[in-house]
Amino acid sequence: MEELVSAVIRGFPQGCVYALVAVGFVLTYKTSGVFNLAFGAQAFVSAALYWRLHTDPEGWQWPIVPAAFVSVVIAAPLLGFVLDRALYRHLRTASPVAKLVTSLGLLVALPEIAKIVLDMPPQAYGTEGIVPDGRVVYRFGDYALNRDDIVTIVVVILAVAVLSALFRFTALGLRMRAVVESPRMTELAGVNADRVGSISWMLSSFFAGVAGVLLAPLFPYLGADQYFQLVVTAVAAAVLAGLSSLPVALVGGLALSVVSQVMVTYPPQDSFVRQVLGPALPFVVLFGVLVFMPSLQRRREATDPLAGVDPPPPALAADERSRALTIGTYVFGAVVGLGFFWWVLTVANSYWLARFTEAVIYAVIFCSITVITGMTGQVSLCQPAFAAIGAFTTAQLVTRYDMSVLAAMVIGALLAALTGGLLSIPALRLGGIFLALATLAFALFFERVLVKEEWVGGGASLMDVPRPTIGPWDFGDDRAFFVLCTVVLVVVGTLVIFVRGGTTGRYLDALRGSEVAAAAIGINPARLRITAFALSAAIAGVGGGLIAMFSERFGQANYDARFSVFFGLVWTVIVVSIGSRTVEGAIQAGAAFILFPLVILQRFLPWLLNLVLPWHVESLPTGLTFILFGLGAITYAKHPEGSVEFGKRRSLNAVQRWIDRLGRGSVDTPPDTVEPAVSLPTGSER
Amino acid sequence: MSLLVAEGVTKKFAGITALDSVSLDVGEHELVGLIGPNGAGKTTFFNCLLGLLRPDAGTVTFAGSDLTRVPVHRRARLGIGRTFQRIELFVGMTPREHFVVAARARAGRGGLVADLLGRGRVTREEHDRAQEMLELLGLGPVADKKVEGLSLGIGRLVEVGRALMTEPRLLLLDEPSSGLDRAETAVLAETLRSVQRERGTAILLVEHDVDLVRSLVGRVFVLDFGVLIASGRTEDVFADAAVRRAYLGDLV
Ligand SMILES: Nc1ncnc2c1ncn2[C@@H]1O[C@H](COP(=O)(O)OP(=O)(O)O)[C@@H](O)[C@H]1O
Ligand SMILES: [Mg+2]
Numbered sequence A: 001m002e003e004l005v006s007a008v009i010r011g012f013p014q015g016c017v018y019a020l021v022a023v024g025f026v027l028t029y030k031t032s033g034v035f036n037l038a039f040g041a042q043a044f045v046s047a048a049l050y051w052r053l054h055t056d057p058e059g060w061q062w063p064i065v066p067a068a069f070v071s072v073v074i075a076a077p078l079l080g081f082v083l084d085r086a087l088y089r090h091l092r093t094a095s096p097v098a099k100l101v102t103s104l105g106l107l108v109a110l111p112e113i114a115k116i117v118l119d120m121p122p123q124a125y126g127t128e129g130i131v132p133d134g135r136v137v138y139r140f141g142d143y144a145l146n147r148d149d150i151v152t153i154v155v156v157i158l159a160v161a162v163l164s165a166l167f168r169f170t171a172l173g174l175r176m177r178a179v180v181e182s183p184r185m186t187e188l189a190g191v192n193a194d195r196v197g198s199i200s201w202m203l204s205s206f207f208a209g210v211a212g213v214l215l216a217p218l219f220p221y222l223g224a225d226q227y228f229q230l231v232v233t234a235v236a237a238a239v240l241a242g243l244s245s246l247p248v249a250l251v252g253g254l255a256l257s258v259v260s261q262v263m264v265t266y267p268p269q270d271s272f273v274r275q276v277l278g279p280a281l282p283f284v285v286l287f288g289v290l291v292f293m294p295s296l297q298r299r300r301e302a303t304d305p306l307a308g309v310d311p312p313p314p315a316l317a318a319d320e321r322s323r324a325l326t327i328g329t330y331v332f333g334a335v336v337g338l339g340f341f342w343w344v345l346t347v348a349n350s351y352w353l354a355r356f357t358e359a360v361i362y363a364v365i366f367c368s369i370t371v372i373t374g375m376t377g378q379v380s381l382c383q384p385a386f387a388a389i390g391a392f393t394t395a396q397l398v399t400r401y402d403m404s405v406l407a408a409m410v411i412g413a414l415l416a417a418l419t420g421g422l423l424s425i426p427a428l429r430l431g432g433i434f435l436a437l438a439t440l441a442f443a444l445f446f447e448r449v450l451v452k453e454e455w456v457g458g459g460a461s462l463m464d465v466p467r468p469t470i471g472p473w474d475f476g477d478d479r480a481f482f483v484l485c486t487v488v489l490v491v492v493g494t495l496v497i498f499v500r501g502g503t504t505g506r507y508l509d510a511l512r513g514s515e516v517a518a519a520a521i522g523i524n525p526a527r528l529r530i531t532a533f534a535l536s537a538a539i540a541g542v543g544g545g546l547i548a549m550f551s552e553r554f555g556q557a558n559y560d561a562r563f564s565v566f567f568g569l570v571w572t573v574i575v576v577s578i579g580s581r582t583v584e585g586a587i588q589a590g591a592a593f594i595l596f597p598l599v600i601l602q603r604f605l606p607w608l609l610n611l612v613l614p615w616h617v618e619s620l621p622t623g624l625t626f627i628l629f630g631l632g633a634i635t636y637a638k639h640p641e642g643s644v645e646f647g648k649r650r651s652l653n654a655v656q657r658w659i660d661r662l663g664r665g666s667v668d669t670p671p672d673t674v675e676p677a678v679s680l681p682t683g684s685e686r
Numbered sequence B: 001m002s003l004l005v006a007e008g009v010t011k012k013f014a015g016i017t018a019l020d021s022v023s024l025d026v027g028e029h030e031l032v033g034l035i036g037p038n039g040a041g042k043t044t045f046f047n048c049l050l051g052l053l054r055p056d057a058g059t060v061t062f063a064g065s066d067l068t069r070v071p072v073h074r075r076a077r078l079g080i081g082r083t084f085q086r087i088e089l090f091v092g093m094t095p096r097e098h099f100v101v102a103a104r105a106r107a108g109r110g111g112l113v114a115d116l117l118g119r120g121r122v123t124r125e126e127h128d129r130a131q132e133m134l135e136l137l138g139l140g141p142v143a144d145k146k147v148e149g150l151s152l153g154i155g156r157l158v159e160v161g162r163a164l165m166t167e168p169r170l171l172l173l174d175e176p177s178s179g180l181d182r183a184e185t186a187v188l189a190e191t192l193r194s195v196q197r198e199r200g201t202a203i204l205l206v207e208h209d210v211d212l213v214r215s216l217v218g219r220v221f222v223l224d225f226g227v228l229i230a231s232g233r234t235e236d237v238f239a240d241a242a243v244r245r246a247y248l249g250d251l252v
Helices: A002-033 A039-055 A062-088 A096-118 A147-169 A170-179 A185-187 A193-218 A224-240 A244-266 A272-292 A294-299 A323-346 A349-375 A383-401 A407-427 A432-448 A479-499 A503-513 A515-522 A525-551 A556-563 A565-580 A583-612 A624-638 A643-664 B044-048 B074-077 B095-107 B112-116 B124-136 B152-165 B183-199 B212-217 B236-240 B241-246
Strands: A135-142 A143-146 B002-013 B016-026 B031-035 B057-062 B080-082 B169-175 B202-207 B219-224 B227-233
Touching: A002 A039, A002 A143, A002 A147, A002 A170, A002 A193, A002 A224, A002 A244, A002 A323, A039 A062, A039 A096, A039 A185, A039 A224, A039 A503, A039 A525, A096 A224, A096 A565, A096 A624, A135 A147, A143 A147, A143 B074, A147 A244, A147 B080, A185 A193, A193 A565, A193 B183, A224 A244, A224 A272, A224 A294, A224 A432, A244 A272, A244 B016, A272 A407, A294 A503, A323 A349, A323 A479, A323 A643, A349 A407, A349 A479, A349 A503, A349 A525, A349 A565, A349 A583, A383 A407, A383 A432, A383 A525, A383 A556, A383 A565, A383 B183, A407 A525, A407 A643, A432 A565, A479 A503, A479 A525, A479 A583, A479 B112, A503 A525, A503 B095, A503 B219, A515 A525, A515 A556, A515 B152, A525 A556, A565 A583, A565 A643, A583 A624, A583 B202, A624 A643, A624 B074, B002 B202, B016 B031, B016 B044, B016 B057, B016 B227, B031 B044, B031 B212, B044 B057, B044 B080, B044 B202, B057 B183, B057 B227, B074 B080, B074 B112, B080 B152, B095 B124, B095 B152, B152 B169, B169 B227, B183 B202, B183 B212, B202 B212, B212 B236, B219 B236, B227 B236
Parallel strands: B031 B202, B031 B219, B080 B169, B169 B202
Antiparallel strands: A135 A143, B002 B016, B002 B057, B219 B227
16 A cells, blocks of 8 residues: 555656646647647757756856746747747648648657757756755655655646636637637637737747746756657657646646556566556557547547638649650759669678668658658658668567568568558548657557567567568679669559559549548548558558668667667658658658768858868768758648659749740740639538 | 339538438439429438438438448449439549540459559450540540539539449539539539439439529429428429428419
């Protein structure tokens, strides 16, 4: 009994932390309609600023009060204001998935921007909160709480009380909710939706700032990843609260932590509950809630009933290219591709050979995102888990059963497909953000629990994975292996193109356009989604298998550097910003993911800058990769085909016009985009 | 024998009875109308026929088989086509692509395996059928424009064409003329007439445009507050005093 009480008490401070973040999360959703995964990034920005102003021993050493005032009361709402003005204001009637992708882009870009602007060291140690002497411990009988804990508890309870009162009793609270429901309708009622939106974002960003500085002492060092992990844990509590009730989010956060704490103390040492269920409780709960909570399913995604009055998204840049130019671009692409291929095979040293091999392998993996995001329009955040299933299966089968490594890779891909298919069945009725969340829950469960199991991750030691041989060909040599990876990429790319142009691709296009109409002509949406998910998982599994072969020794220790949950976000962001609709986009994304920091940031741009700048630039921070692609993904709502893809089409069309003008000697230019004459309503009344 | 028979269909939404034991039938090759003022329950009834809503009581049979437990997409395979009151097009696709995908869905062939073998591309036959439909509906000039850029009237025609591509035995149309101007309505009416005449497709037309219904259908059902208040040959029904009071009174 005493043990139980002490477990409950130990879970309490942690629970308040979850609760604080969950409440902030629900607050953002309620006031902006955005499922703001970047909440942690916003919290990090304030925490980093505070660290720079106050904590950093070599920094400015401001006293607590002004430092906290500037980072929480000024900087955080300002950030919210800027985000609203620059981004979310324009997305108010965008689809929930588009908003989610935007928040993913921010999540990836914001911390890196903060790090560069504030000149943060890679890991800022010596975290300290805003509570003076926060680590001073008070004892209550046998139990202890430190000052930070106590302040967190007080703040979260206060916040829930004040915010609930705001929503219940003030006109502003009502307006905030109304703007989320239907910005257009609210405007018809004479409310300035823009202003209310700005206030909402400033409020929720302020709250993120509070959470940021308050929670800093929890972490050994100050990193955006720490906040992100906290956010995903708190998401379970937020979803438990139906994303709308602040008190339930508070209670949910507390309950999750306490129950989890009880689960890891009370049951016998090596029981399933203690070893697996306890630590993974938030993700299991998140998944369970998403799949089984009927109210979420029924609500699905509320879209503005008046969304139809907004102009439709700009039509894709019209293809007005002549056949010659199209063929020209293909030839150009082929020449560049073959040129690189030849260069890698003959000239490149082993370092660059390895990098290019990696780029090719990641291009294979990114084809899986082409299928899931480009073709079905859904966001999956567990592609790294599928790739990891491929990699671990390959390594396990080879070491345990002495299987041929290629056969092992194929089985790994099938296993990934099976997992993907099974995962998508309960998640099927969920669309958009809830599906993305379910995949996130699975990815976290995989990372926190399954990878640590020996039958998955292979235990502490690495497993030897040989390079394959097929008949007379031995791919043991690095160059030969590069050729093999390229062949796999060509095969996978071709298959994806077949699928996109075939029945599955066409049905998926239809489904994306209108699910009810697709069903009305006899398409089975459930089966189609399962197929797409399984196919995507299989492709990721193949790529994972190649990674295992590439590494030659693979195991649990490689997991973090290759397949951690964070990569799920980064991959999606990169592919989406380059172009998720085409295989070409996946290949460029693979190249960008590996080569952009090495080639562009460390070599090309410094060289370019040194031509013009009076001072010498050695290299640019690698964080710029995240910033650029993060910002690229932010435009997803406007350019769902990818901002790089958009740019490419624009410039190709410009070339075409230029050719036309040369040919005709005239200057009449066709318009760049097609303006719809009348916009069709695309609502979903059945 | 009737193609579609709905018997005693009842649907309640929290408190209101949207449909109270509604029975209706449509014969093979027949053109039937269902009219009623706004909020009468027409769309609700429609959705019960299509499986988007499950009726609280009553049965729907199609070509002799019970539809109660048949999921939405299977009903389409059985031969029920439909259009939507608020247009539901495949955003991002052209009319031609709409028709091709519907032709593919009709055939029910193909799947992931065929795609992976490179056998999923548009066939000659699908292309020709789509072309035929484009010509039938006069959509030739806009065949390769994305539907987002097309007018509402054309959008309706694309919806009708898409439904027809699945070669339905019964076509259900939910207020196809809403949002159309006179000329567009005339084109639509002519199309429906010729479809019914040449293909023998049975049509159930849900409408509030009384003139359109009068000029098209032979038999009509009248719904008011979820209750069927009249049914029979068109001219008889429109002569009925109750119908005039309930419906025409505030319109004509
Ligand atoms: N999903 C729903 N929930 C609650 N009430 C509904 C729902 N759908 C329709 N209704 C109600 O049922 C009645 C019939 O609506 P509807 O079938 O759309 O009428 P019609 O199509 O004839 O204009 C209306 O009173 C409407 O408010
Ligand atoms: Mg209706």
